[in-house]
Amino acid sequence: MSDPRLAELSRLLPALALKTESADLAFYGRDWTRRWTPAPLAIALPSSIEEVQGIVRWANAQRVALVPSGGRTGLSGGAVAANGELVVSLERMNRVLGFHSADRLLTVQAGMALEAVHQAALGHGLIYPVDFASRGSCSIGGNIATNAGGIRVVRYGNTRDWIAGLTLVTGSGDVLELNRGLVKNSSGYDLRQLVIGAEGTLGIVVEAQLRLTDPPPASQVMLLALPSFEALMQVFERLRARLTLSAFEFFTDRALHHVAAHGAQRPFAEDYPYYVVTEFDGDSPDAALEAFGTLLEAELVVDGVIAQSQAQAAALWHLREGITEALARHLPYKNDVSVRIGAMPRFLAETQVLLGREYPHFEVVWFGHIGDGNLHINVLKPEAMENADFVHECGRVTALLAQSLQNHGGSISAEHGIGLVKKPYLSSTRSAAEVALMRGIRRAFDPAGIMNPHKLFDADADAVVPAYGETA
Template structure:
């Protein structure tokens, strides 16, 4: 556990704080019990001990605005809390902040079948929206492991990605319009849900991925799309890393893929060792690609076979399997999706990094090389959304190495990794955001001039540094 720098700035006592917050949201919507402070004061990271002053549960945008105005007047720092599934400590209250939790703003309303849009309170859970879409014969395509807990407001504030980005993009692409409360307590209705609206700076885009540092998202109109048909999965065995990219190009030349995922044999072997998922085929190769596409007609399936045979002929692929049913497709997906949970017992050091697709092979090799040379006892597990250049690097703790020493060595690994990220012009956070954990490394991806402009933009919307201070950038 690390102490963060900075402190809550208010001179109010906790009692006075609770009283004034209660005047805004009602006494039953302010909590200070130890359980609540512990639960709502952190996200999925476990590095910083939570220490909020109070948790407040607004029910309306106006209440959020009133909380922010009060916070400005009394110099109270605010931390937004959604599903608390963040992996970069973007929603941790470690310095006596007041946590604004959106759990009661979870209404879905104003569905419009023609526009294929629906309004969501910030607290709507991702899965709730996915289910709502299904019930209306539509589809909300942004999907990831934490969909059962993560909230729309948090998804927007972190521009959540996931497993279908290659076809449907990030959360950014599904926000038709949104209501935000700025750091000054101003309520902005951004973009009016329009598909085309060229009337000046699209400020929606600043709040998407803004990690709550400019203002809090309170409502958003989300787009839905048609339901994909007969999603079919192909898993391919690929001996050479460079050929993974050739396989991607080959398939993309004629098909619209809905996923192109990647995992190493080491990753798959961990999953297979659990014994509840069958191997895709007998041949073993160093790398595997999982390709998903819509097979609406036999012609689609034929097209996939044409590309598969081309990849076999070229020697890029040596074996493969295609799903013939939904169950088979689900089982093939488990080879990829079960990796994260399977390796969790080895206390993995994780990094969520990206480069442009074509640079993935040399980038990955550079990291492999330095880690293997310096720490030959470390086992490196690679997987990720390779179709969009996003790799999840996982290093497993050797059984005989103490946790403390493992983490200390991982600190060195981080520096090497981020230096290689910088060399390849990549991102130190592809989809998990910056929060507190990546803040010290931001400069490996963003220039000093960019960071200075980010600070100035923050100052415009949150002049008193009330909104999620200490996350992303220091004001």
């Protein structure tokens, strides 16, 4: 603790846990991206709102940048600390604070893991319906910071739709209790909404009031094999009209190849180009069989299986949810893009041509949430290629993809956030006037520019720490 700034922090907040071991700096200084070398000043692990507030005031006085930190499962570098920042980990603030039955609200600290929230909701006979594969390690605070989406958006919407209240420590050190769980509140700008998706650039979310809802009826899980991408949108629209869908996820043969290579059992004897995992209310099992029959007849699907047990359902889901892990060793360059659902076929056709032309020697793995207009495009690094060269090459093609997204009114980030990774492409999704407004808003919340500098966009006050280079 030789740094005088840290000594001062310890003097101000004697009970605050701080870590400065190099293993800790490395562990807490990065997220699931691997492009930057972690180099934080230290890690603070506050256990109360007062400690968070004290940290922010200290940071303002000392001009130290802060990086709010949840489960660090982010894929855009939003939680990277590589320039001498203090990482503020919420991992000790991970408790349920209360449950309001009439309101169906669960109040939690922001460091709570998503899966723990799921369990707490079930304990009250209700569900918190936002869900995705990183549920065991990601935190609610991080979910809020990126307005996380996931696999149930087609039915339940994004994180935003389930946040009834937030407690925020702003970049100025003010504690705001935003919306306080009200259903109706027309009393000026809804700052809660502004904080959701702000990637920690306006302040640190310390508590949240989560809306819960009734569990759906028992569900069924079905895997479909499709002959073409063109069939995909039609299958989606037909199933949506007949079944109550809670998920509709697609992936390609290449994705299945990697999951199978990673240990999963192949679902069919034959190979097909496209697959869909879909989950829907199981209250009329005949409807699913009937729907499958008409899809088969129309040649929109070529094979399929309906899970007959929980274990089989889990196995089918693993084919989709295991993709990210199966790809990890190939250091994939990840694109997470969205367009309006109706714009998907044309955007996709264009993108397939673009990537085929620009990436002739790279393997590209597609999957995503087709019912939300959200595609994940993973480009795998050839083993022989240097990572820096690979990232550079992918960046060049991403610029072309961003141009195509702009033409189709899409977004360069559907659910991962902008962070550091997508920052060069923000202008494809948000106009210069919008970015100028965001800059003005950031200034109001964080005049000294201490909150997660250089993430999302460069603010005027971001001079507190130097800009990020790609150093790993």
